Amino acid sequence: MIRTVHASDVGRVRTVNEDSVWIGTTRHGYTLGIIADGMGGHLAGDTASKLALETMRSTLDELPPDLPEEQLRESLSAAIMEANRTVFTEASRDEKYHNMGTTVVAVLLQGPAGYIGHIGDSRAYLVKDGAAIQLTEDHTLVNELFKNGQISQEELGNHPRRNVLTRALGTDAEVKADLAPVSLSLGELLLLCSDGLSNFVSQEHLGKVAGIYEIPLEERADRLLQLALLAGGGDNISVAMLEHQGEAAVPETKEWNR
Numbered sequence: 001m002i003r004t005v006h007a008s009d010v011g012r013v014r015t016v017n018e019d020s021v022w023i024g025t026t027r028h029g030y031t032l033g034i035i036a037d038g039m040g041g042h043l044a045g046d047t048a049s050k051l052a053l054e055t056m057r058s059t060l061d062e063l064p065p066d067l068p069e070e071q072l073r074e075s076l077s078a079a080i081m082e083a084n085r086t087v088f089t090e091a092s093r094d095e096k097y098h099n100m101g102t103t104v105v106a107v108l109l110q111g112p113a114g115y116i117g118h119i120g121d122s123r124a125y126l127v128k129d130g131a132a133i134q135l136t137e138d139h140t141l142v143n144e145l146f147k148n149g150q151i152s153q154e155e156l157g158n159h160p161r162r163n164v165l166t167r168a169l170g171t172d173a174e175v176k177a178d179l180a181p182v183s184l185s186l187g188e189l190l191l192l193c194s195d196g197l198s199n200f201v202s203q204e205h206l207g208k209v210a211g212i213y214e215i216p217l218e219e220r221a222d223r224l225l226q227l228a229l230l231a232g233g234g235d236n237i238s239v240a241m242l243e244h245q246g247e248a249a250v251p252e253t254k255e256w257n258r
Contacts, residue, residue, distance in 0.1 A: 012233030018045035040100030087170025101171035132207030139167035196235035
């Protein structure tokens with residue numbers, strides 16, 4: 001049984017929450033989690049993230065049951081591409097949405113296994129034994145500089161251009177999403193988050209807090225939000241968690257929006 005929770009907070013600096021987050025079950029029993037972090041100004045960023053999330057939800061809700069693994073991958077990729085077309089078309093129609101876009105990180109599971117798809121710098125981590133392992137690679141300028149040896153690991157977190165994306169959803173007619181298989185063993189957890197969490201809470205603390213299996217998922221999610229707020233809360237903060245708790249777990253989804 002996969003137990004899920006998602007939570008979001010506007011943070012201490014922004015006046016509008018431009019993150020959109022949802023996690024739950026599709027019509028035919030797939031587990032779906034999505035986080036989109038909008039950009040392009042208050043109205044535009046909020047619109048972009050909502051459009052992307054709603055397009056992906058409605059597209060994937062139509063999936064027939066028991067798809068083979070490769071079709072699951074293709075379906076997630078197709079949903080992200082459809083979301084890109086939707087956001088790009090809306091931005092082209094209305095001047096106030098010009099250049100709007102969004103990141104996206106999504107997971108689609110059939111039972112404990114499936115695929116992660118992402119564009120931008122919202123992330124997915126696998127949490128096991130109290131440690132978080134990053135599964136996605138940021139599509140950012142600083143990550144490219146780091147891979148090319150132009151900046152150090154230490155400079156990644158405080159580089160003046162650390163928020164510049166090299167790839168986003170909705171800013172161009174065509175975009176490529178990264179897709180990767182994922183499988184959860186009993187007791188393991190998948191954590192999705194916007195950069196409002198990963199930029200303010202270290203990977204070590206993400207793993208330690210998300211991996212406190214003695215407390216409910218809801219409390220773990222809230223503790224992560226509180227850590228980001230205590231660190232300054234300089235951005236919108238969103239988190240979604242999916243935990244493989246075994247057949248005895250009660251399927252339930254919780255959410256908070258502040």
